Amino acid sequence: MAGARASSGAEVAAGSAWAVAAAVPDPELPMLTLADLGVLAEVAEDGDTVTAWLTPTYSGCPAVAEMAADVDRRLRAAGFADVRVRLRLDPPWSTDRITPEGRRRLAEAGIAPPRPGGAAAGGRTGGGSTPLSLGPTRLAGAAGAASGDVPAPVTCPLCGGTDTEELSRFGSTACKALWRCRDCREPFERVKEI
Incomplete structure (x- = not known):
């Protein structure tokens, strides 16, 4: 998988693309990560390509472009050279996708x-x-x-x-x-x- 890494020489452990993308904060609820919110649906590494799929809270969510840009930026900074961020609308997002940790963080933030x-x-x-x-x-x-x-x-x-x-x-x-x-x-x- 060395070919999937940027030429900066940064080495990233196999499977760490999920960890990098999962740590991206939501732009509207910054106390939550995209994984806590259940918006990060999947991250796959295939040869030189890392693809992250996002399921937005609703199809017209104005924060989707920012989420996608943040995931792309973080994955590239972690050393992944060929990054693709895609939307997945089926199955649709539901508040049931918010993790217990995400629910705890919302309450701690007064929401x-x-x-x-x-x-x-x-x-x-x-x-x-x-x-x-x-x-x-x-x-x-x-x-x-x-x-x-x-x-x-x-x-x-x-x-x-x-x-x-x-x-x-x-x-x-x-x-x-x-x-x-x-x-x-x-x-x-x-x-x-x-």
Whole structure:
């Protein structure tokens, strides 16, 4: 695999392309790596070529170009000369792809992580297609209560209280919503569940 390395003389252990790409921080949630967020889908080394596949949080994510450029830049800096970054939209990204470490880091940064859940929380049922619901999202407490599906309370990442409310479906980025804790009276962001 020496041919896959840049001419700078930097030697990189076989299989380390994953480790390099996995350490790239997300541009919108910098406390998470692309691996923590579940956006880094695969990294393969084939002869002189390293290919990294990214599955963005949604197909129109404005941060995709920055993610791809960061992965390319880091892999080249690590000594890989022929780098290709590709998008993979199938299977689609889901908040269930966020690692336990990623959820912990979000909470430490004051951002409420989405609930893990799959089918139990209205998410994917495992393998195959993702069901599309055009009704209220998993976050809509009143609508969920009306249909008999009462979601678990959202825990405030600042004080741990569960008396919280959604203020706005739109936060600082497309993947976050603005919430407030009635216990500590502080606002916080929450990653939307999809």
